Amino acid sequence: MNDWGPAHASESGPQSTPLAIVSSAVAGDGIERVARSASEALGHPVAIILPSVGAPVVWPADGLAGDVLSELVEHAIALSSGAASGPPVGIAYVEPIRIGRSVVGIVATTAGESANGNGAGQADWLEATVAAAAVTRLMHGGADGDGDDLVRALLGALAVAPPVEVQALLADGHRLGVDLSAGAIAVCARGQAEVVADEGALVASVGGDRVVGLVSLVDEPLGERRAAEVAERFAVAGAAVGVSAPRRQPALLHEAIREAMLLAELAGAPEAAFAGQEETYRLLVGVRLRDPEEVEQLRARTISPLLAYDAEHDTELLVTLATFLAHHGSTTETAEAMSLHRHTVGYRLTRVQEVSGLSPYESDGRERLSLGLKADQILAADQRLSQPG
Numbered sequence: 001m002n003d004w005g006p007a008h009a010s011e012s013g014p015q016s017t018p019l020a021i022v023s024s025a026v027a028g029d030g031i032e033r034v035a036r037s038a039s040e041a042l043g044h045p046v047a048i049i050l051p052s053v054g055a056p057v058v059w060p061a062d063g064l065a066g067d068v069l070s071e072l073v074e075h076a077i078a079l080s081s082g083a084a085s086g087p088p089v090g091i092a093y094v095e096p097i098r099i100g101r102s103v104v105g106i107v108a109t110t111a112g113e114s115a116n117g118n119g120a121g122q123a124d125w126l127e128a129t130v131a132a133a134a135v136t137r138l139m140h141g142g143a144d145g146d147g148d149d150l151v152r153a154l155l156g157a158l159a160v161a162p163p164v165e166v167q168a169l170l171a172d173g174h175r176l177g178v179d180l181s182a183g184a185i186a187v188c189a190r191g192q193a194e195v196v197a198d199e200g201a202l203v204a205s206v207g208g209d210r211v212v213g214l215v216s217l218v219d220e221p222l223g224e225r226r227a228a229e230v231a232e233r234f235a236v237a238g239a240a241v242g243v244s245a246p247r248r249q250p251a252l253l254h255e256a257i258r259e260a261m262l263l264a265e266l267a268g269a270p271e272a273a274f275a276g277q278e279e280t281y282r283l284l285v286g287v288r289l290r291d292p293e294e295v296e297q298l299r300a301r302t303i304s305p306l307l308a309y310d311a312e313h314d315t316e317l318l319v320t321l322a323t324f325l326a327h328h329g330s331t332t333e334t335a336e337a338m339s340l341h342r343h344t345v346g347y348r349l350t351r352v353q354e355v356s357g358l359s360p361y362e363s364d365g366r367e368r369l370s371l372g373l374k375a376d377q378i379l380a381a382d383q384r385l386s387q388p389g
Contacts, residue, residue, distance in 0.1 A: 021034055021037050021038065021125070021128040021129060022131050022132045022156075031133065031136050032057055032059065034048065034129060034132045034133065034136070035047070035048050035058065035059040035129075036059040038059075038107075038109070038125050038126070038129040039059040039060065039063070039109075040059075041125045042109060042122060042125055044063075044109050044110045045058060045059065045060060045063025045064050045109060045110055046058070046059055046063075046107065046109045046129065047063075047072055047106075047107070047108045048105070048106075048107055048129070048133050049072055049073055049076040049106050049107075049108070050076075050097065050105035050133060050136070050137055051073065051076055051077050051080060051104075051105060056069060056072065056073055064110075067088075068088045068091065071087075071088035072087070072088060072091065072106065072108050075087055075088070075094065075106065076105050079096055079106065080103050080104060080105070082103075087108065091109070091110060092110055093107075093108065093109050093110075093122075093126060094106050094107070094108045095107050095108075095126060095130050096130075097130055097133045097134050097137065098134065104134075105133060105137065107126060107129050107130050107133060109126070131156075134153065135153065135156075135157055150172070150175070150176060151202050151203070152204040152206070154173075154176070154202065154204075155202060155204045155206055155212050155214065155257065156204075156206045156207065158214075158253055158254045158257050159212060159254070159257050159258070159261065160254075161254060162251060162254040162255075163250070163251065163253070163254065166250050166251050169250055170250060173202070173216075176202060178200060178201065178202050178214070178216050179200075179216050180214070180216060180250050181218065182216070182217045182218045182220070182248060183217045183246060183248035183249055183250060183252070183253070183256075184214040184215055184217055184246075184247060184250075184253055185214075185215045185217065185223060185224065185227040185243065185245075185246050185247070185256065186212065186213065186214055186215075186243070186247075186253070186256035186257045186259065186260035186261075187212070187213040187215065187227055187230045187231050187234065187241065187242070187243050187244075188210060188211070188212050188213075188241070188242045188257070188260035188263070188264040189210065189212075189239035189241050190209055190210050190239055190240045190242075190261075190264040190265060190267070191209055191237075191238055191239035191240055192209075192237050192238050192239055193211040193233075193234045193237050193239040194233075196233070198213070198215070198229075198230060199226075200215060200216045200218075200219075200222070200226055201213050201214060201215040201216065201226060201227075201230060202214045203230070210264070211234070211239075212257055212260065212261065213227075214253060215230060217248060220246070223246075224246070228243075239264075239268075240265075240267040240268030241263075241264055241267060242259070242260040242261060242262065242263025242264030242265070242266070242267055243260060243263065244256040244259040244260040244263070245259065258289060258385075259282070259285050259286065259289060261385055262285050262288070262378065262382060262385065263278070263281065263282065263285060265381040265384060265385060266378065269377065269380075269381065277374075280371075281374060284298075284371070284374055284375060284378055285378055288379075295375045295378060296375075296379065298371060298372060298375040299372055299376050299379060301368075301372070302356065302358065302368050302369055302371065302372025302373075302375070303318060303321075303356065303369060303372035303373060303376055304372075305355050305356050305357075306318045306321065306352060306355055306356055307376070309351075315348075315351075316348070317348055317351055317355065318373075319338075320338065320345060320348040320349065320352070321348075321349070321352050321360055322373055323337050324345070324349060324360055325360070325366065325370050325373070329360070329361070331349070349361070352369075
């Protein structure tokens with residue numbers, strides 16, 4: 001048994017998505033679980049070798065012959081020292097685990113495509129396995145990367161899970177020159193955004209087209225101004241931007257980053273009438289973060305019947321409703337926007353009331369339907385954020 005974290009591999013099945021592999025590593029569940037999840041997803045043995053941390057981990061334990069594993073260890077050591085080395089025969093995939101510019105280990109497997117049917121392919125799972133191994137290395141004395149890579153690792157870890165130990169998070173922040181003891185405001189840009197170091201802030205790309213910043217609240221008025229400046233810089237560059245509410249407890253910084261990421265996702269989504277309604281979206285995002293089922297129930301009580309009806313009858317009740325609400329309840333403007341006759345819009349809105357039980361013409365029904373649409377957009381944005389790559 002290695003000492004890289006609690007070994008729960010025998011207590012639960014494989015992780016359901018590549019992102020969950022990274023979350024598992026951040027949560028400290030142990031490298032064995034990471035190897036098992038990747039192996040069961042790919043349908044082939046997986047080895048994770050971090051020579052400076054401990055013995056190699058292979059799942060299943062007898063999945064690789066002893067001589068092959070020995071050659072893999074030698075290969076990992078050679079790569080870590082900068083020497084050229086080829087992988088053993090029969091190993092189809094070897095990917096170095098890097099922290100900064102340094103190679104600290106390897107992930108290896110024989111071959112195979114994803115076997116669990118969740119839509120993720122080989123590259124997704126292997127990339128996630130490498131990322132999880134790098135997180136594990138950083139969590140066990142990996143301070144040998146350069147500052148930018150450590151910022152990226154810290155923000156990337158907070159983006160997928162709460163900190164395992166708050167004191168360790170604060171220590172990492174201090175090492176990187178930012179005091180997070182009074183909490184922070186998170187800023188996220190989706191799109192073209194330059195990563196620029198800011199005093200009192202940690203800023204890094206966290207994958208895809210997203211850049212995240214955490215701005216310290218040790219001096220709260222100053223922190224709020226700095227967060228606004230970071231957001232403005234991102235917006236000027238043409239990115240969709242989300243800014244979280246202040247989180248004054250370091251343990252909640254994962255929540256701050258997730259809120260900012262969701263808001264940026266919504267701001268960049270063409271179907272979301274985000275402008276002018278940011279605070280309503282923020283309130284619903286906060287509910288989603290604290291009580292995930294509540295937002296799902298809100299959708300179920302309002303627009304789910306319309307979603308089902310449109311899917312069954314190939315109609316556009318939901319699109320018509322959204323357009324009607326976006327045009328402040330004007331049937332004429334809705335008809336013009338959708339190139340429809342006013343009577344057609346009126347008929348569809350009558351069907352909206354019949355199917356949902358809520359009238360788009362009455363203030364209470366219109367408000368509840370509007371909230372249901374926003375709930376659906378938030379759930380869709382959350383799902384997009386949870387997808388690998």
